Amino acid sequence: MDIDIPAVLSQNITLVYDSLDLQTIDSSKLKGLTDAKAMVMDTPEMIVAVYPAAPIIIQMGDGRTRVTLQRESEDIGSVPLWEIALKCNRLAPKSALVAYGFNYDVAVEFAGGNAHTIMTGLFVSDPQRIENALEGHLLSSIPRLKFRRGQTLYDLVLEPINEQHIKAHLNAHFEFEGISLPSQDQLEAFFRQEFEYLISVLSRLFEGDE
Numbered sequence: 001m002d003i004d005i006p007a008v009l010s011q012n013i014t015l016v017y018d019s020l021d022l023q024t025i026d027s028s029k030l031k032g033l034t035d036a037k038a039m040v041m042d043t044p045e046m047i048v049a050v051y052p053a054a055p056i057i058i059q060m061g062d063g064r065t066r067v068t069l070q071r072e073s074e075d076i077g078s079v080p081l082w083e084i085a086l087k088c089n090r091l092a093p094k095s096a097l098v099a100y101g102f103n104y105d106v107a108v109e110f111a112g113g114n115a116h117t118i119m120t121g122l123f124v125s126d127p128q129r130i131e132n133a134l135e136g137h138l139l140s141s142i143p144r145l146k147f148r149r150g151q152t153l154y155d156l157v158l159e160p161i162n163e164q165h166i167k168a169h170l171n172a173h174f175e176f177e178g179i180s181l182p183s184q185d186q187l188e189a190f191f192r193q194e195f196e197y198l199i200s201v202l203s204r205l206f207e208g209d210e
Helices: 027-032 081-090 115-123 127-134 184-206
Strands: 003-017 039-042 047-051 056-061 064-069 097-110 144-149 152-160 165-174
Touching: 003 081, 003 184, 027 039, 027 047, 056 081, 064 081, 081 184, 097 184, 115 152, 115 165, 115 184, 165 184
Parallel strands: none
Antiparallel strands: 003 064, 003 097, 039 047, 047 056, 056 064, 097 165, 144 152, 152 165
């Protein structure tokens, strides 16, 4: 079964700290992280900066900094999230980084196939047994695959959204002793590499399906 990736729905870089004291962060500096104008909301539990023109949202709280591009695009890299994430990290010099991760949501289009049927055939070995237990007709399933490659942990969720499309979400999680953020060039390269890995995984999962 041939597939197409018509759109990247969202992309994100998340930094995870041992703790994140928001009182030590100068939230006013978030306004100068990009050329776009930002609206900053600062509360005791969360600092949120929204850049409507980008559109980017930065959330700092719960021990994490999340940098998310919410605009649908044809590929990654139209906005340098890696550069923004590094700038955010420098706003929290007293917090120790314990992990970081990349998140991608992409649309997958099946040419001439039914997404629900394809997903059920790939991930449900005995749909009749499940239907008997449910006393109903199985319309779709949403598999979630957690796995490890080297030191990287992955979480892949595949969700049918209509007869021709599924949404694929991948989280690539980096956590090991003595972790630190790589340089900007390296972080960009890793971000692009993991996205290419997602595309290759989707191709291998569905190749040969009829």
